[in-house]
Amino acid sequence: MSSNHTHNKKDQTLTKNQRIVLNLLQDSGEPLKAYFILDSLKKEGLNSPLQVYRALDKLVELGKIHKVESLNSFIICNNSNCASNTAFTICERCGKVKEIKNNNLTEGVNELVRENKLNITRYNLEFYVVCNTCKIN
């Protein structure tokens, strides 16, 4: 049983559907839409939207993936120990999405949240940008 994916222990507890959806998102690195995932995994045995949505829901719950709300898409979490707080940059020109992690911006936001003593349980931040590649061109 070899695989070109690196899984941690916790991945072993995923069900088959959850695992193949996670692998696809992992390999892609880009945000993918539910029905694209469905089409891509037909050959793996996924037949209905609900199978995809159920896997996605679970993976979001586990913090392994995130939903990019304004794109109706799902992306692998690139921050292994991230909580439910998410922050993304989305390039307005090319659509590229990056998860922002552990930088001044997210630290600053966390501090602001603490300072302001809002009862914030989690947040989702979407920053629209012109990415470096697009900026040059």
Add this chain to the structure above:
Amino acid sequence: MSSNHTHNKKDQTLTKNQRIVLNLLQDSGEPLKAYFILDSLKKEGLNSPLQVYRALDKLVELGKIHKVESLNSFIICNNSNCASNTAFTICERCGKVKEIKNNNLTEGVNELVRENKLNITRYNLEFYVVCNTCKIN
């Protein structure tokens, strides 16, 4: 021609469909979904989803309303001179949505954006909270 709505000059340039959609969102103060708006305005002459979506698109473009992405809903802008940057709190218990404006949090975010010299053109921030009312109960 009297009205219980307060309109500024610019509202005069809105078309009929745009105006009745704006008025509904204004009177409601809550985020409303497109098809709810459609149902509500049947009697005013709105017949198809597209009429609603076109009005909503224009109003978003004008900055008079905002889309709350994670709710697929639209809410009146309560900050008359706001740009395309938006920040909301969303109560996880009761669903109440408030636009955050001109407070420490948004000022802080603006400063972080400046400091980090990201090519950010606009942002949408959604903070999930337990609102004061729900916190008590």
Add this chain to the structure above:
DNA sequence: TTTAAATTGTTATAATATTACGTATGTAAT
């Protein structure tokens, strides 16, 4: 090993949003 919880597969349908097309309207330049 029996019970409870979670997951599965399937069908159907709900909810959200856009495409395509032709018509009408308002505005500005000729």
Add this chain to the structure above:
DNA sequence: ATTACATACGTAATATTATAACAATTTAAA
């Protein structure tokens, strides 16, 4: 006033995103 242009309109059809309902099965734990 007439043309040209952009914007908005109305309507029908369709695409996209997501969930409900139900029965069967697997899994984990007591």
